Amino acid sequence: MRRDGVLPGLATVLDPDALLAALAPALPTADVRAASVRYVRYKPHTNCLVAYRLDVAGAESQTMDIHAKVHRLDAPEKLGKARQRAPVPGRLGVGRIVLEDRGLVVWAFPNDLRLRTVRRLTDRHARARLLRRLVPDRPELWAGTLETLRYKPERRYVARLETASGAQAVLKVHAAPRYDRAAAGAAAFRSCPPLRVPRLLGRGDAEGIVALEWLTGRLLAAALADGAVALATVTAVGAALGELHSQRCSSLPTIEPGMEAAGLLDLAADLAFLCPDLARAAQDLAGRLAARLREPSPARCPIHGDFYAEQVLLDDAGVAIFDLDRAALGDPAADLGTFIAHLEREALHGGLPADRVPALREALLEGYRTVTRRPPPPGVDFYTAVGLFRIAPEPFRGREPDWPERIAAVLARANVAALAAS
Template sequence: MSTALQGVWLRAQRREADRALAARDARIPGLNWVLDDDLLSGLLGESVRITRTRYKPHTSAVVAFRRGGNWTIDGAGSYGWASTTAPEHVGKLQRRADSSREHGGGVRLVRPDDRHADVVVAVGPLDEDWPLRPNLRWLRDHGLARLGALPEAGRFLDPPVSVLRYNPERRLVARVPSATLPVVVKTAVQADEAAAGLRLRRRLESHGIPVLPELADPECAAHGISASPYWGHGDLSGGDNDPATYRAGQALAAIHGMGPETSTDPTADVADLIRQLAATRSMITCLFPALEAPAVRLTGRLLEILGAVGPHAPQQVLVHGDFSADQILVDGQAVRIIDFDRVRTSDPARDLGSFAAVEDIADPAGAGPAAGGRKTAQLLEGYHAAGGHLSQTRVDAWAAFRLFLNSVDPFRNRASDWPAATDWHIRRALELIA
C-alpha cells in the first residue's frame, strides 16, 4: 500500500473509531463535531486541523485547532479552541460567550443543527481560552515586561512570537523576542503560589544540575508563569547524539543523588500510582472497549510489580517524573534538562523507564526484548558511570507504566492511527512485564 493510500485508510479508521465513540457517549451530542477535522472546518467555514483533545466522558470535550492551510505559521492567531458539553451545561458556554462579547472578545456559539438546540459548540481564539485567560492577560499587562520580553505592537501573541505548544485549558508555551536571546514563556492554569518551582530550580543549580536559569519571579509564578532563555539546537529526540545522551544520564544520576528535601511517604506514592492506573484504565475502556480486558490485566500486573511498600520497596529519591529525550535540550555535547513540573519522590527506575518507553513509542518497529533502544543504552551507561544503580527489570516495569499512561495520547493528539497506536501501547507494555 502506498504512503498516500495508507494515510487515507488510517484516517478512515480514525473517523470510524471517533464516530463509534460519539455514538456511545450520547450525553455529549456535539462530540463528533469537535473530533473531526472536516466537520469542524465546515462548521467554522474555514480549514482547520485539530491538534489536541481534552475529553471528559459524558461531560465535555474541548479541542485546540490550527487554522489555514499553512501549518508553519506559529502565531497565536493561527490557533483556536472549540468546546462542546452535555445539554445541562450549555448555559455555561452561553455565559462565557456573552461575557466575551461584552468585552469585545471573539468567543461565539455555533449550532450545527438547528433542529437540535442541545448540540452547541463554543469557539474562540487562543487568548480567550477561559481557564488560561486570566493568566494570559496578566502576562500581557505585567509579565512580559518583568521578563524583559519585547513583543511587537498588536496582538501580543502574534508573530514574531511563536507558539511552541498549546494544550487547551491547561497551558501555553511561546517563544517571545527580547533584547538579547528569545525567551521561552510557559503560562499554565495552575499557579505556583508558594514559588516551589523557583526554589527547586535554585536547588538544582546549587547541585550542579544542567538546567536553564529561571527568569520568572514569585509574582510571575503566582500567575502560572515560568520562563527561561531560549537555548540550544533542539532536543535529544532529534537524532543520535551519544555524548549528549551519556551526559544526560550522568545528570539524571546527580538528580537522584540529591535526595528529597523532606521525608518521603511511599504509601502516598503508591496511592498516586493506583489513581493514575485506575484513571487510565477507565479512559481506555471508554475510548476502546475492546481493550478493556488487556487494560485490566495490565493494571493489575503493574500494581503488583510497582506497588510494593515496606522493606522490599525501592529507595525513594527525587525524580524528574516525566523524563524523556524531548526534555533534554542539546547544543553539541552540552545538555540542559527542562520541565520539572512533575518532580516527586519515587523509585529512581521511574525516570529511566519513562525515557525508554518514549524511545519505544518513537520507533515501535525497533522495539526489542528490553525497553528502549540506543539512546536508552547510552543514557544508562552515563547513569551507571555517575554512580547510579538500577535493574533492567525495574526499568522495564516503569517503561510499561509510562506506555500505559501514554496509551491515551494518540487519541488526545489526534494521531491518524490512534486506535492501532493505543492497541500497540498496551501490547508493548504487557510484553515488557510478561
C-alpha cells in the same frame, strides 16, 4: 463516538468539516479555508476538548488556533461560565462562540477559560507591564516579543520571549492547581556538570506564570529521529539524569502511590471505552500495574516526573534537562523507565529502528551508573510498562489515522515489559 450519547456535540467537535459548518453562521465575515486537529483531550461521558489550527484567508494566508470543548447538556453551568467571560476579538471577529444545543464552546486564541494570563501576554502593553513585575531585574526583556512554542488549552502555554538585542527567556503559564508544582520544579534544581537546567528568572503566583532562562541546543528527540545520536551521547544523558536525581530538593511534593495507581485505573477505563476490543487487556494490565504502584517505594529522590527525549537539549556545553513542571520526590526508576518507554513507542511507530532500542537503553543506564556510582534502581522494566501504558492513548489524542491499531501495539508492548518486570 456514537456510543457517548451524553455528549451531543462530540461528533461535531471531532470532525473538522462538521465543526466549520456549525460555526459558519457565527462567522459571516471569516473566510476559513480548512481546519486541522492538533490535539484531543477526551473524558468519556464528561467532556471533550479539541485544539484546532485554522487556515484563514485574508490579505495573505495565515493560521490561527482555536479550541472547542463539548460538555454534557445536563451541565449548563459549564456553558454559563463561558458566557460570563468577556472575550477579546481575534482575526475571526469573535473571541468565543457558544452553541448551546450541542453543549459546545469554541474559544479563539488568546482566549482561554483557565489560562487567563495568555491574553495579557499577547497584548504588547499588558505584556510589558506584567514583565516589569515578573523580571524587575531584567529590563532588557520588558519589550520582548513572543513566539508560541507549545499550547495545551486550559492547561499550559509556553512561549519564547525575544528582544531586538538578542536577549531571550521562556515564559510558561499554567492552570491551577498545576502551577504550584510547576513553580516548585522550576526553582528546585541547579546546573552542575554534567547537568544543565534553566534558571528561574521570576514567578508570578497570581498570574500562574514563570520566566526561565532560554537554553540553546538541539532536541535529543530530533537527533534520535535523524539517526544522528551516538551511544556516547545517550550515556551523557544518563549521567545528567543521575546528577538531577542526586540533588537535594526538599521543597518538591511527594508522589502519592495511591493517586498514581488511581490514575492508571482511570486511564484504563477511558481506553476501554475508546477501544472496546482492548477493554479486558487494558483493565487487566492496569490492575497489575496499579497493585505494584501501591507498594512502598524502596527509594525516593528528586525526579523529573516526565522524562523523555523531548525534554533534553544537546549542545557543546553539555546536556540540558528542562520542562521540570512535574518534578517531585519519587522513585528514580520512574524517570529511567519513562525514557525507555518513549523509545519503545517510537520503535513501534517507525520513528526509531527497533534493534536500536536495547543499545540506547544500556547507554542510558551506563551513564546513570557513572554518576550515582551504584547499579540502576530496581523497577526500570516495571516503570517502562507504566510509561507505555500512560502514553498508549497518544495516537487517539493526535487523531492519527490508524490510532486503534497503534494503541493496541503500545499496550501489547507494555504487557511484555510488565511480564519482564514480574
